[in-house]
Amino acid sequence: MPKPQGFSRDERIRRTKDFDRVFQHGTRCKGRLMTVRCMPNALPHTRLGIALGRDWKGAIRRNRAKRLIREAFRTHKHAVPPGFDLMVVPWSRWGEPSLDAVAEELVRLTLRATEDAGR
Numbered sequence: 001m002p003k004p005q006g007f008s009r010d011e012r013i014r015r016t017k018d019f020d021r022v023f024q025h026g027t028r029c030k031g032r033l034m035t036v037r038c039m040p041n042a043l044p045h046t047r048l049g050i051a052l053g054r055d056w057k058g059a060i061r062r063n064r065a066k067r068l069i070r071e072a073f074r075t076h077k078h079a080v081p082p083g084f085d086l087m088v089v090p091w092s093r094w095g096e097p098s099l100d101a102v103a104e105e106l107v108r109l110t111l112r113a114t115e116d117a118g119r
Helices: 016-025 059-079 099-116
Strands: 027-030 034-040 047-050 084-090
Touching: 016 034, 016 047, 016 084, 027 099, 034 099, 047 059, 059 084, 059 099, 084 099
Parallel strands: 047 084
Antiparallel strands: 027 034, 034 084
């Protein structure tokens, strides 16, 4: 039985230098639930980074937001063009959105940001 495709280590932005590069030079698109910053990365795959502001209170709420974003990326990465670094910053006032709402907005903002980034 084939193993389900997950969110591998290669698909994560892990280094502070890479986070800072996307924050400083990436194309930004704002939505109702989150802001997505995007920048080409010269890799054959897209990487995801998640940053939550200081106004996110409560570990349960922060972790749920990050899990929803990672799952939305994992299940919809086929809809995102390869070769980009994505930085997702969810709004602290986002409430309790469904996975479908998060995925729809993530894909929509990512496509708009990658278009603006020059691809």
